[in-house]
Structures are given as structure tokens and as C-alpha cells.
Amino acid sequence: MSSLKKRLRTILPRSMREMIVKKVTFEDLTVFNHMIVINLSLRNFYNLSSKKNVEFILSDGCYSEQLSYKIEKNSASIFLENEIFKNIQGNSTIKMKVDGKNMIVRPSEDLQNKTSFFKNDKYFNILVNGTIILEPLFSEYNFKEKAVFAEDISTSYERLEVDFKEDMTGYKLAFLYPNKIVELDNIGFNKKIVTNDFDYVTMGRASLYILKDFQMVPVEFSVSDKLLSTKSHTVDITKRTGETLLFIENHIINLSGISYQLKEDTLSLSLNSRDKRALKSLILNDTISETTISYPLYMLEGSYTADIPLDDLMDKFSRKRFSVLTAGHEEMILQPNINDIDQDSLGSREVINYNFEMMKIWFYKRKDSGLGFKVTRPRLRRQVTEIEGNELTGFVSGLENFVESKIYMIFEDRYSKEQVLLPIDNDFSIDLSLIDFIQLKSKGKTIIDIFIGIVHDSGEIVRQVKIKYEFADYKKDNYYGVFDKVDAEGNRHYFLITTTPFDNLKIETFLIPSGIPLPGDKPKKDYQTWLVGERYDTAQDNGYAFYQYLKQHTDIDAYYVIEDTAVDYEKISDDPNVLAFGSKEHYQISFKAGVLLGTHDLENLLPYKPARGFFNYEETIKVFLQHGVLGRKRVEYHKKYYDLPFDLFIVSSQPEKYNVVVKKLGYDEEEVAITGLARFDSLPRNNETKDILLMPTWRDWINTDEQFLDSQYFNYYNNLIHNERLIKILEDNNVQLNFYPHYRAQMYFNSEILNPSNNINFIELGSKKVQDLLIEHSLLITDYSSVSFDFTLMDKPVIYYHFDVRKFFRQGKLRPLHQTFIGEIARTEDELITLIQEQIHRNFKTGNIDISGIFEYQDHDNCLRIYNSVLNKLEKLDHK
Template identity: 50%
Template sequence: MGMFQKKLRRTFRKTIPRRIRERLIKKLTMHDITVHEEHITVNLSFKNFIRVGLEKRLQVTLTNDQALYELDYHLHGDSIRIQIPYAIIDQTEGRSAIKMMLGRKRLIVRPDTDAYERRRSFFSNHRYFNVSIIRGNLSLANLLPEYRFKTDQPVGLTKLDSRYSQLDFSAEGMDDLTDYELAFLYQSKLRAMDNASGDASILRVTDFSEVITGQPDVYLLKEFELVPVRYTGPPFSMDTLNHEITYSTQDGRLTAEITSHRTDVLAFHSTLEDESVRMHFSIDPTVELAALLVVDTSTEETFRIPIPEQQTGDSVDVSVPLSPLINNISRKRFMLETAGSEPVRLQPDIADLETFGFNERLWVPFHHEKFKIWFYRRRDGLLGFKVTRRRLRRQVTKINDFSFEGYIGGDDAFIDSTPYMTFVDRYSEDFTRIEISSEFTVDLKTVDLIDIKSKDKTIIDVFIEIVHSSGEVLRREKIKYGHSDYRKDNFYDIHEVVDEAGNIHHHLITTTPYNNLKVESFMIPASVDIPEDTSHKDMNIWLLGERYDTAQDNGYALFTWLKENTNIEAYYVIEETAGDYAKIKDVENVLAFGSKRHFDLAFRAGVLLGTHDLENLLPYKTARGFFHYEDTVKVFLQHGVLGRKPVEYDKKYYDLPFDLFIVSSEAEKYDVVMRKMGYEETEVAVTGLARFDHLPHHNATKDILLMPTWRDWISTDEAFLKSRYYARYHSLIHNERLNQLLEENDVHLNFYPHYRAQRYFNEEYLDQGKNIHFIRLGERTVQDLLIEHSLLITDYSSVSFDFTLMNKPVIYYHFDVRQFFRQGRLRPLYQTFIGDMAKTEEDLVDAIEIHIRNGFQPGAGDLSSIFEYQDHNNRKRIYEAVMEKINTIED
């Protein structure tokens, strides 16, 4: 919409009375859906439309990836009913857009005010779908795609007993409920309750902390199959610590209504004291209270403050320290916990109070900083508390002559502190600071970046820091560039510095995917002779590599094959300080990163092949204009099979994208790399990964490998040690039953953590059992570890594909699956996780025991959707695909 139209609309709103606008503005409102035998109907209403010619001009379409369907609709009075056949629904994956066009104008759809209380979900072909509104468009989504709903196979109840925080459940024809959980499904939310029963015929739930408020349907869940429950009895209720749950029947199926415990607050006020807030409130005087709870709404971390026994509900006075209220700078909510053997947590309802809390927003000093705090009435009528800090506004608005111009604001909220621009080496964390003011110009040419460099080629991140006079850093935040145009292989400015030894340091200003500024730096030693003309690239010289510090993946596997089977001049690039370098340094054509020979070959190499970004292969910046990098053939060998978590190798992230992208199957090529990542068909080759050629099939082994991947939301040592990730694996290693099981069967479990977690999981911190061993990074290659073990336990790591290809069993430990895939999945879980799945530690130990008892029987199943080839010719196919690409480019 143009500026004139926006201005006209604002003028219309200001000058035309609301009652008149309501008669003029066209409105299209979605109400609910109706389920029929062969289709569903989306029910909408329209207002202020001219009916004449509407039916001829209106077009409704559904788009899913490349497919486009025209949908039928019917007009009746003020309603529009859109029909979506199941034949179309069953072909959709993910989310589909339903567009309504009136001529050339897109119609904006709005939800009914109580649309969330009406039916918007349905089942088709054992899958769960939902119709919603996203940015004014109707959207059809395949929710929970990894699950299958057996809606045509409900089970009947034979027993249903409830008491405080306990529900016992038995079902017809199901003598063994050991592997089942009770699940609540409400709209797009699914919550599974662990089975705590020691009796196989009874499903017992004692932990209801994860339930969702609302009116969920009740299911039995086993792995990824959900079965509804038949129930025709009378309603009944039970209390848990946090909720009241009422079970009833709807259409002969068991449903629940889950509400939080609430109590009306008759009066509430508070006063600010030194380092605390004193709260005084009145509730039902018959309630005996034990504690006030302060709950962080983002982390659910709970701070408990005991209430003296002599206080009654009608007059409660309690002092709350500022620290739990201000911690995490997040909203807080309050609960009152009752006394007794069956406590409940009451949510204080202040809906009827006109005034409460401070009745204003207060600025309070806390730990050298000023925070704004206030009590507020939440949308649900409950008592909430909010804290905000002054936003540290910061941005670089101009980059010119290798200097930053920009501004900061909000630093006046800090007490006895000074703002700095700080440059931090990403690998060593060495840093240097420049004091700045609210409007700054920082000449980077005056900053000694060479002094903080940890390597000849490194990355220096740029931060704004607020530093207290004591030296404590109160705030450290990255600074963005206002005109960022992020590509992995571009830059905004460059500066060259010659050091005392004659080495040339190139400093380049670049940005991250989040538009944060950084400086990339590389050095050309004085001993290196730079050719006058680097435009001629020798297509027979290939540089291969992985990360700077490894030689155990697809890069090294292809390198050794090329040397033995072709006339290609193949060279492998690795840092001299890497652990793997010592193992291969005497191998012909291994290049120490940044060495004179590496530079000489990098200037001439025509083909670059890497498992990660090609920055790992070249001693200089991989960007247009650097020694004719644009004239090379760029091949992405991959680190693993794609299809689980999104990765950052999309074509849009490069000025000079990969010329060839190696994959393992047609599904990976078309569904992921082409459809999701933007590559053309001729740019993707289905060959299989190079390292797969070294994998034996059906080799006889005995031991277990535990190899979890990393969690990208863990950013500090403190966060790691407090994380569920650390707690779960620490607990598993010390599980008494697991240790006994391993010793009794003479089986060893080798624990090989992700390289970023290695320093937390080792002998210095963990007292392992006799049969559990920690494997340090670099002791053995990952491929050797996979070959030497009979069973792999991982979570989401792509190394599971290697194990599956060897026809060996895998157990996936999925205790945080929803958080891990919070940014989406490339393919449904069931398509890529082939093996057993465990959500709890006990489930995992059970699965391990079964595999030990069964002698680690090989896995089974159709692997064609993951591996197009199951032979040992992947490297040959990669070589042929690269040669074909070279010939195509040269022609």
C-alpha cells in the first residue's frame, strides 16, 4: 500500500464516525469449519459487499508448494462456504495458503471474536489438520505431522479412577499398557503424561504439571500413534496441584476441561522497600496459606516465599526480594499455595479490583542499573508483574573509509558506568575496547585488531558494552548495521595493514545472518608470492576440506579416493594445530592451512570441495574479487543427510552460491535442497556421501555409542550446567540400572559428546561406572566409532544415517524434541528418524536392555527415501558429477 493510500485511510478513520464506518467497510469473517463425508466446509460471512456480480468475480484457490487448486464455494445470504475436498487435503504437506481474490484484489479475512471456541480442526487419513488465519489469509496446516491418529479405532474404558493428582486408567483388550502415555490434544497443542504405574494393565498418571488449560480431547499415545478413548459415563472431577480437571463425554469420546485454581482477591496493595517489595492482599479468609510463589512466565522458574502460619487468608503480608522479580527481565505471575497434605496453587484473580499494586510504574535501582516495575491485570484477570529495562538502542548507520558512524541510546539508565565499542576475537575471546558517546565515529584503522587476533584467519565480533567503574560488564550486546545486505561471501569495506614483519593483514567489515557487525581478518605472509594474474584456474587442481580442524568426514574420504583412482591433483586443507593434522601430516598433498604452499595452490585451484563453508578451504576471503574466487567451481560435499533441522546453506545466503550440491536421495534433492533451499535441478547431484563408502554392512560388534548433538540455545557455561540437556545426560550416565545392565552383560557404553560439550562431560566432572567410558575429541574418528559399535544412542544427530546405512539399530533420546525443532523441520520426524524413540530415561534404559537381550539385531525397513544407493561407489559418482559440472561450465 502506497503512502498516499495509508494517509487517506488514516484520514478516513479520524473524520468518519465509527457507526458510519461500520456500514461502509467491507468485512470478511471466518467462523468455523464443518466436516462432511468427502470434504470440509470453511464457514465465513461477509459484510458491506455488493452482491451483484460477486459470484462471478470471486476466486478461491489453495496453494501448496508448486500445486495450485481452485476451490468451489457457495454463497447463501451473508455467508460464504468454501469446500475443500479430502482428495486435495491428503496431498498437502506442511502449511497451505487459501487465497480469496475479488477481481485483482486480495480479500483480508478476520477471525470471529470467539473463533477459538469453535471447531477449526479435523482429521483426514489419520492426520490432524487445522484451519486458521495468518496475516489475513486462510491457512490449512497439517499439524503434528509426525503423529498418526487412529480415530477409527477408539478403545473403551474398563476402569477410570481419580484422586488428588492421580488418575488410573484401563482399557478393553489392552492387557499391557506399559508403553502407553495419556495425551491431551487441544487445538495445535499436544501434551503427553508419563505412565507411572508398576502394573502393566493400568496406566497411571501422577504428574499433571504439563497439561494445557482448555477443553482437550483425551488419547492413548504409543510412540507416534494416538488412539481416542470411548466414554459414555457421567462427568467427574479431580484436583491436581495446579488445576481442576473435569472429565466428560463428547460424541462418545473422552474429553476434559482443565482450569487453573483461582481465588478472588478482595484487596491488594504494595509498597517499595529497600531491595524488596512488600505485598499486602486479602482473599477468602477460610483458606489456609503456606507460601507465595513468584513464577517466571518465560522459564517457569518458581521462587517460593513461605507465609507465616499465623497469617490468614483475609490479611496476608509478605515481603518479596527484588531479585526474583527482576531476574531475566521477564513477566512474572503469582500463585498462593495452600497448606495441608493436598495443596493447591491458587491464581489470584484481581478482575474486580479498580486499583491494585503500586497504582503506577516505578523506576528502581538494582545492581547498578535502573529498572521500571509495575503490577498489572493480565488478560485472564490474574495478577501479573512486569519489569523492563531501558532498551540499549544501538546501530551503525554508515560505514565509510573503514570507520563506523552510529549512535547509542539508553546508556543513561546505568549507574556509574561507561559505554564502549568492544572488538572480541571469536576463538580466543581476546578483546580491545574504544570508549564511545551517544553519537560516535569509530575509526577502525586506529584499532589494533592484529593484537587480539588468535589466528592468521579469524573473526572479530563487534559489541556495545556498558562497563561499571568496578570493571564489571553490565551489558554486552552486538551492534547491527542499518544497511546490512547479508551474504556469507560479501563485505562492506576493507582495510590492509602491513605489520613489522611485512605480513599483510586484510580486515573486512561483514555482517552475520542477524545483521550484526563483525570483522573478518586474514593474513598473507610476507613469504608468499602473489601472482600478477590469478584469473586462470586449473580445473585439475582440487582443494578439499571439512572444518578447519578435522580430517574424518566426507572431505577426507573423497581426497584419499581421488589420489588413488584419478589423475586429479587433490589437496587436503587442515590447520596445523588440529589434532587430526598430526595423524595425516605425512600424507602426500596435505596442506597446512595458511602455509606458503597452501597459498600457492589456492591461487591456482579450479575446484573447491567442502563439507562446510568454503572459508575452511581458502586462506583468504571467499568473495568476489579475491584472487578470482568467482572463477572456481564450488562443490558442497555436505556434513550429513539433510531433512531434519533447517541449515544455513540456502542459495539466497550467497553472492556466489555452490555450483554443485551433493545429496543422498531424490527426496533430499527435490523436497529439501530444491524446494526449501532454492537450488536448480542441474545444481544438485544424487550420489550419496563420500564417507558412506567406508561403512561396512553387518559387521559384528558389541558395544554401545552415546553421541548426542548440541543445543544452539545454550550460550554460557552457567546456562549449560543449569540446562535440561546436561541434567539428562549426567543422570543417564549415573543410572544405576543402566550401569548394572552393562556390567552383567559385559557391554561397554562409550560416551562421545559434541565438541562444544566435551569440557563439561569428562572424567574430571563425572564419576562413571566401570563399563561407561568418556571419549575425548580426536581420540578416534567419528566414522571409526560408528563402525566399532553395535548400537547408537543419539538425539537428532545426522550420524544416525551412517549407522542406519550399516543396518545397525539406533535409539533416539527425544526429551526436548519440541524445543529443538522450534524453528521448524525440513521433513516429518517419522521419515528421517528410523529406529526406537525414547522420551524418558527409563524408556531409554528399557530400549537399551531389549537390544542387549536381542543381541543387537539389525534394523529393518525401507531406506530408499534416505539413500538412493546402498553400495560403495558414492565417491566415484561424486567425481563424475564434478567432472560433468566442469565440462558444462567450460563449454
């Protein structure tokens, strides 16, 4: 707040301040066929006109445009033409500027359920919180405004049956909430849709739709209102003109009191209620993971009581909520209502010693009047405040909340997980060069993560948390301090202090072997020497494809780098220009190579840190060959993440260049070349093959064995390959389904698990090139993997299995789903198997598919275009 505003707030009475402070209020919006009009009220604006000093700007962070508007006295109207909604792919802001200053926009008090609308068959919502935020919701769906008529709706416990005039085969029911869509699993048949699966339905207001092939159609009916009772909810089904509304509420049990008793490792929770229904069990629900655990209820001194292990309550230190399950044939989950309980006694906090940490625990009233439980861990403040060469200075506070424990700084090798623990004080200054990192390293080039640890006197690590750098400026290729050490063999180890995208400190380290002659500070780069690579351990993607092209068709002195422990290395090691990562030859070529070409970050190509000051790295030409076609999910290759970004970014189409790399990733137009990917040159067109390839990608939220085995990801694919209907279809048609799990999932899916049928096979990582697998199969089943583009380019069908689409794209998409998922999409196992059966019966034919929006070229000259693009970049370098 400015000093003038502070003075006015101090000097002027509230009534006068109300007369001079400018206020902008979002009142409502109006939907027209050709536009959306946002209506604002203006207060304390004087001499304001629509012809000067006012702007309304729509921006998505990468581009912006000015909007048309009209101002009359104390109101303003913003006009959003239909064309605008065709271009919106992510959240956009609408800002009002007066004389160049942003105005704060607040919602009106009665602005409820007036901010969602349909436009161009899409669903949008507006949030108002200082600015106006325009959200495109459910972009994978298309919405039809004209309703389909339902002749009748009948209900019973856990059953909803809707009768239509039209054939509903293949349709399902869906509930549209303001912020989510719940698809009900049962599929329609003839003129009827019946469902009794309400597992994902939640409390709130929703509209009833039918759904097929991502087309959402509202349902309208004229019979009397209905009441549906499920295990968890009552659903009041109400008719409206053009739609059917669903008012969904939890089953409630009113509590008159609660009490609890803490024992050594158990909490006994007692519930008092005048409700006469018999109760069977208490349900503990984690509000983050949504996992539930049930405990038997028994009567103790007139109260229903359950014994809950303290470990369950403290698990993940997340909030918990409670419900109870009734006894009987038609079980109901009842949500406690604690409005009648004295809140002062309910909210008292208790401090307990749990695993040597002084935790606060308490029960509380949730916003829905339910019973919740919260635990807070003691705060551990820590930060590095200064980095000077090899020295870290910072502080840690909060040790007093830990029992019989001391503070350590923990250094952990990211790959081996080996650790070095260094005792520190609350205020510390550490000389990193005095720590034996050389013995800690698992390999020559590795990463050491830095943590603050609270260690009990017994040696148990009570808390281990990362530590941030106060002045972090994250780039993939920068560093804040550097030092080096020489080991007993004369190898020189470099240690660079860097940060992660979340500003957490880490040490990146590499070595220069003793036998490697070092060039001068700035070795001259040879632009006829090109170094190519992919990930450290592969030679089967765009990198190796382009390397082979260079060797066969050009006079470029090209080299390919890969770890000598990789499976692919054995297949290509006879080539004298294939370099083992970290070998003497690799160092020599890295020092002089003028052009670096990789499918991932150039860390995978160089044995040292790709950063300024290391062997004249800044003078190299850096080319991003790509791993796949961009557009489905957000990637970490934004130009802002590099001190020295890529000089040339390879793409496959105009939309990928302009809508993704230029608009979303920040590259200039001349830095992006539309060539197609190198591996596309090896793809045959319209080849006749047989058999099915199942090849899903990974889920970045899975980090442990336990998470994997408990995940949807494992269960869905494990269930699929053991599905008896699928096995019978494959056996009856003599078709093989070959499962090639992502490299991070290979250890969980193997030939022992995948042994349900002779027609389902496991493909081990590295046993075949991905390119060969794509060529050898007739049908690809994947989820979000970009290998589907290769398959589509070969004019072969793809089926996408999207059982977790919303979670996968929780961080947003770079392009709408329909632009990049070319093929049929299944949400359930039954849908997927039906689509597989249909593809087998039609002999794996795709039909005529327009792929011009994905591939600018459909030929075998992609490598030639990449080569010429690099030469053009070098030619411009010569003219500088």
C-alpha cells in the first residue's frame, strides 16, 4: 500500500473513504448467440469515458488482446465475441486498466451460480478474485444445448433407470457439476439406461446428461420429481425446462456429543446420538488421498465407540473426516452433523509426543458441519541465506519441538540414496569443500540433494526436509557456487551448487578423469563436429535416427553418446563414432563439438555441466530434436528455464510451432523449425501387420513401490490383461497382445505377473526398439503417450485408455484433446475391450483421418529438413 493511501486511511473517516475509493464490481453476465457480455458496476469513477484512458485486456500469459467494451455512467459492459472462445485453451485473465493502472474487481454479494455458460459447444466458467479469470472447463467434452427428452425416470435404492424415446445403445449417464463431470459406468441398451454405480457422485447441485464419444447432451423430462437414495446420498431429481437438476445431499446423523480417550497407540472415539438406526462401523476418510478405513463400532456406556490406531489418524499428517455405516441390507453411509455440539470443547488442542515430534491434534467442525480431525507437525523453519563459493550460510529453528534430537544437514546421492550427515547449529556456516562427497558419489556424474534432518539420539531420522535458497533464480544451466577436488587417482571432481524448480538446494557433480588433457578456458568449437544423443541409456529415438542419417548422407563428423551399461549400447558399440558416456573419447569430442543435438536436456550428452564457463559451452549450437509431438501435456522446456536456451527447436506442424512452442514456451519464431521428427523417416506407410501393442506412459505422482501397487494405474492395467472377455477375444481371433510397460513400470509388470494367456506377452525393456514395435503391430493401445503420433502417421488405428484423464492433465494441456488424440477413446475396461473387438473385426482399418494439423509433412525427408535447418543456423552464425 502506498504511503498516500496509508495516510488517507489514517486521516479520513470511513464514510469519506467510501466516497473516493474506486470500486469495480462484477455483477453478472449475459449469454447471446454471438457473444458473452460481462456487466460491471463502477463506483467513484469520475470523467470516465469509453473513448480514452480505459482498457480491458484478455491475456493467457503468452499473448493478449484488447476487448471491446461500453461505458455508461456507473456501469461497464465487456464484449466477448464468439471468435475469442475458439482460441482459449487455458485459463485467461481479463484486466481493467484505467490510466495504465490495474483495477481490482470484486464479485457482487449475490453473484451465485451465474458464472458458467456454454459457448461453441464448450463449457466455461468465470472466477472473480481481484481479476476476472475465464476458465475453459472439461475441454475434452463437447456440449449440446438442445436437450434429449426422457419419457420416464424410476428410482430405487442404488438404482436409477431412465427411459427415452430414442435408442440409447452406447450412451451412459453423467452428472455435470459446476467444476467436474461424474460419468456413471452403466451403458444404455435400446431405449433405456440403467445405473446403480454412484461411487464418484458427491454432494452438490448437478445437471443430468447423457454421454457418448465425449458428446454431452442434457436430459429433460416431464414426469413428477423423483427422490433417489444411494448408499451415500439422497438425490432429489427435479424437472426444469431444457434440463434436469439433481440436488445431492449426504445422509445425515445428528450427534449430541463426542468424546475421546488417548491410550498408548490408540484413540477411542465415542459418538452420542438420539438416532435409532443401528450403526455397524466408523469410517475414517483421508481428505487428500480419499482412502478409507473402517473400524467396528461397539456400545460403551451408552455411546457408539471405535478404537482407531494412532498411526491411521496421523498417516500423511493430512486432515481426516468421519462417517458411520448403518447395519442392515440397504446400508447407508451417514455423515455426522455436529451443529448441536459445544464447539469450544470440540476444538481444544492436545499436544502429544508422536515419534519424537510434539504434534498438535484436535477434532473440529467442517464447513459441511461434519466431524473432522486435524494434526499439525511442529514447524521447522530453515533456509540458506548466502552462498559464497563453496560456503553455505543459513539458519534452522524449531528444534525445541522435537524430543531428544539434534539438527543435521544431510547430503544424499539421488541415485544410490547413500547419505552423509553433518551436525549443525541453529545458525550455520558450512564449508562444503571439507565434506567427503567423493566417497558419497554413486557415479562420476550425479546429483546430491541437500536436506535438513532432525535426528533422535537413537540415530533415527525423525524429520528430513529439503532446504531452500533465499535468492534462488532457477535455471537448468546455472549455478551459484562451484568448487573442485582431486581424488587419490588424480581425477578432478567438480561440485556445482544449484537449485531445483522449487528453489531447493542441490549439488550437481561431475569428474574429469586424470588421463584427459584439458583444453584452455575457451576451446575453439568445431562446427563440423556434431554430438548427438537421447537419454543416457537409449539409442532408438530421434537422436539415433538423425545420427544414422548424418553418417549415411552427409560429411559431418557425427558422434553418438550412450552409457556403456545400457542394453542399446551392445547393439551399436561396433561403430567407432559411438561414444561410451564418460569415456576419454567422449570428453575429447565434447570439448570441441560445435553442435549438440538431443531429444532431452543436454545433460544427457555432455559429461560435464552444460553451463557458462565450462569448456566454452556458450559457443555451441544447441538443437532440441524432441522426443515426440508436443501438445498433450505441459513440458519443462520453456525458454525461461535456461540461461542458454536451445538455438533450434524442432517441431512437426504449424500449430505445434505457433500454438505451443512460440506461444506457450516462449521461443522466437526464427528459433523453431517445422521439419517433422527424425524417426518418422523410418516409418512405413500402410503396411499390413497383425497383433496389438499395449504401451502406456507413466504417472508422475507415483514415487514409491507402495504407491504403485495401490494405484489406479497398476490396478487398471493388471485387471485389463487378466480380463477373461479380452483373453477369449484374442484367442478366438488368433491375435497377440504384447504389453510394453513404461521403463519405470517394467519392474512391476513382468512375465510372472503377465501370464494369463498364451496370447498376452510381456516385452522387456531394450529387447526391441520402440520403432520396430510400432512397425510390427496393427493396433496401438496407449493412454497419453506421444508414440501414438508415429502410429497415426503409418495410417494405423490407435485406441486411448483414459481412466484418469483429469488427474493426468491436472497441470493443464498445451492443446485441446481433440487436436492431438486421433482415434477412439475408452474410459472403462468394458469400453476398451469393445473397441478392441471392433478393430479386430474391421481388420484394423482407420478410415480417412485428417492429420494435417499434426504433421506438416507426410514423407521420408524429415532428417533432411532438420539437417538443412541446422546448416541455416550455422550460416547465420558465420554472418555475425
